[in-house]
Amino acid sequence: MDNAKVDKIVExxxxxxCQLIGILQDVxxxxxxxxKSALDHLAKKLDIPESxxxxxxxxxxxxxxxxxxxxxxxxCMGTACHVRGAKRIMEDVARELSIPEAGGNxxxxxxTVEQVNCVGACALxxxxxxxxxxxxxxxxxxxxxxxxx
Amino acid sequence: MxxxxxxxxxxxKVKAAEGLYLLDVLKRNNIYVPSLCHHDQxxxxxxxxxxxxxxxxxxxxxxxxxxxLKIADGQVFHTTSEKLTKERKILMELMLARSSGxxxxxxxxxxxxxxxxxxxxxxxxCIMCGLCVKACEQVVGVSxxxxxxxxxxxxxxxxxxxxxxxxxxxxxxxxxCPTNFIKMEDKNHVRKIPLWHVELKMKQxxxxxxxxAPEKQLEYIRNKVKLPENFFDTCLNxxx
Ligand code: SF4
Ligand code: FES
Ligand code: FES
Numbered sequence: 001m002d003n004a005k006v007d008k009i010v011e012x013x014x015x016x017x018c019q020l021i022g023i024l025q026d027v028x029x030x031x032x033x034x035x036k037s038a039l040d041h042l043a044k045k046l047d048i049p050e051s052x053x054x055x056x057x058x059x060x061x062x063x064x065x066x067x068x069x070x071x072x073x074x075x076c077m078g079t080a081c082h083v084r085g086a087k088r089i090m091e092d093v094a095r096e097l098s099i100p101e102a103g104g105n106x107x108x109x110x111x112t113v114e115q116v117n118c119v120g121a122c123a124l125x126x127x128x129x130x131x132x133x134x135x136x137x138x139x140x141x142x143x144x145x146x147x148x149x
Numbered sequence: 150m151x152x153x154x155x156x157x158x159x160x161x162k163v164k165a166a167e168g169l170y171l172l173d174v175l176k177r178n179n180i181y182v183p184s185l186c187h188h189d190q191x192x193x194x195x196x197x198x199x200x201x202x203x204x205x206x207x208x209x210x211x212x213x214x215x216x217x218l219k220i221a222d223g224q225v226f227h228t229t230s231e232k233l234t235k236e237r238k239i240l241m242e243l244m245l246a247r248s249s250g251x252x253x254x255x256x257x258x259x260x261x262x263x264x265x266x267x268x269x270x271x272x273x274x275c276i277m278c279g280l281c282v283k284a285c286e287q288v289v290g291v292s293x294x295x296x297x298x299x300x301x302x303x304x305x306x307x308x309x310x311x312x313x314x315x316x317x318x319x320x321x322x323x324x325x326c327p328t329n330f331i332k333m334e335d336k337n338h339v340r341k342i343p344l345w346h347v348e349l350k351m352k353q354x355x356x357x358x359x360x361x362a363p364e365k366q367l368e369y370i371r372n373k374v375k376l377p378e379n380f381f382d383t384c385l386n387x388x389x
Contacts (some may be wrong), residue, residue: 036309049315051282051295054308058298065309 003041005030010045017046020056033064052055061116069112071107073146074129078118081125085139089126090115092140097147111147154222159229167222170216172200175228181255182215182228183237184276185327189360190288193217194279199240203227211238221277234262242266248273274330281305281322281331291315291369294322294345313345318363335360354384
């Protein structure tokens, strides 16, 4: 059944291995991460070596090979956000959710917190991106509220 | 036939066929330029940068890697200069820092006048030349291994860092690696390449006994050139 989902994505991209990045993005959208079985199947479908798929999948930070939670939260740790207190936000979030400060999944797999380095909205810093939605001028309190929604 | 052209190297006229890579021409003419990520059976990749030379261009000198530079008529090159020596030394220092224990790296560093590195030392051993990956892809045609991640985390690995399923155990990667980073062991009729997490059964000669090669490799060759089923039952010595 999972393979069928991959097949559909490959069809959508006309089996074009040059579109590997786009395909991987779509696969990640379906599974929330890139499962090994899906990538193995994908390599067969596109008729390219698994090593090539693995290379691209590990090259970009946007891809994850490990399972991720239902909600994906990015904490910007870029220079601008950092000097405006992103580190404190990260510390508080990590403590509150009992995850490592570098980021990770919560036990209940509700959330995955990841650090990113500058998302291009420095003037709004510190920036938190919750499920793709940008939140600017964040404080630890405001951030924790996001998680309780 | 390709056109013959003339280039100038260190003031000496050198004749060569047009479109050859400079490093190959230099080697053929016994002009020494160090190289690490180059092998004549693999497309130039140009990552180690140690093969740099200077090319004259509009009255200036430009530093370029020679292994992936196709020559054209009238070009003028210099293989030694203060600048090149300095840049090669820095490259070597960096490589030495990454792979401070690799004999081949230490030797080349010494040859280029580098005894110590001022950067924090690690003992990786792989210099990321990519030759193993390219050889597996371009010479063997298997593509069992590849690169993983990027930046400081980049490394060569089997997909997902588990057993390289496509690997036929031919050992080309072991052979081509300039720093001897990839280890291979044949014992009890099994070939192991731990870096790719592979263990493959060896085929023995039906007549005299010893291992010939991994079964998977022989199978691969047999299919590729359409040899008869029993072709590899005996080793080369026992063939009629
Ligand atoms: S393992 Fe050897 S051949 Fe492969 S990239 Fe590293 S140094 Fe090069
Ligand atoms: S540093 Fe956070 S958006 Fe630029
Ligand atoms: S040999 Fe030319 S860049 Fe490595």
